Amino acid sequence: RGMYYYVLTDTHINAYSNNAKQIYSYAHGFENPVLKTSKTRALIFDQGGNEADIYNLRTKKKTLKTDNDIITADISDSGTYAIVTRSDKYASVVSVYDKHNNRLYEWSSSSDTVNNVAVSPNGKKIAVSLFNASSGKFNSKINLLEYDSATPKYTENIDGTLVYALDSFHNGGFSAITDNG
Numbered sequence: 189r190g191m192y193y194y195v196l197t198d199t200h201i202n203a204y205s206n207n208a209k210q211i212y213s214y215a216h217g218f219e220n221p222v223l224k225t226s227k228t229r230a231l232i233f234d235q236g237g238n239e240a241d242i243y244n245l246r247t248k249k250k251t252l253k254t255d256n257d258i259i260t261a262d263i264s265d266s267g268t269y270a271i272v273t274r275s276d277k278y279a280s281v282v283s284v285y286d287k288h289n290n291r292l293y294e295w296s297s298s299s300d301t302v303n304n305v306a307v308s309p310n311g312k313k314i315a316v317s318l319f320n321a322s323s324g325k326f327n328s329k330i331n332l333l334e335y336d337s338a339t340p341k342y343t344e345n346i347d348g349t350l351v352y353a354l355d356s357f358h359n360g361g362f363s364a365i366t367d368n369g
Contacts, residue, residue, distance in 0.1 A: 194230050196223040224262050231263040268311025272302045293335040306354040315362040317351035326350050
């Protein structure tokens with residue numbers, strides 16, 4: 189990420205400068221750790237567990253605990269982060285928080301599972317990919333959501349495949365990866 193690197197192992201998160209000097213190393217204790225980064229922060233979550241940690245280049249900023257299992261998460265340059273969890277009432281729930289841990293938005297999907305989330309660099313919108321299976325085929329869609337409504341501002345349907353990854357980039361756009369492109 190710019191002038192430094194994060195390295196995630198099965199036991200630690202490490203940050204290094206461009207000249208390979210170690211900035212820090214923390215043990216995370218997660219069984220299935222996943223790393224998401226922004227220009228200024230790193231978020232590690234235990235996929236299938238209920239904990240996540242947020243780091244900047246100096247220290248661990250916070251530890252988060254969720255009531256339900258974490259599916260995926262993301263963090264923006266502004267410190268806004270999103271956590272996607274399973275739910276007893278819905279297929280999945282997306283919760284968005286500011287850098288002070290105040291909830292900004294919550295969005296639930298009743299029938300499709302959210303498998304990716306990307307937070308815009310300024311933290312003002314998110315993109316989510318959702319999927320379901322019908323007649324032995326995956327069907328996916330991408331929704332662009334702003335925090336003033338549960339209705340997506342934009343939806344893209346992608347039949348016959350999964351969205352493997354979503355990412356945001358500097359001018360507020362989002363990119364998606366499928367097996368077709």
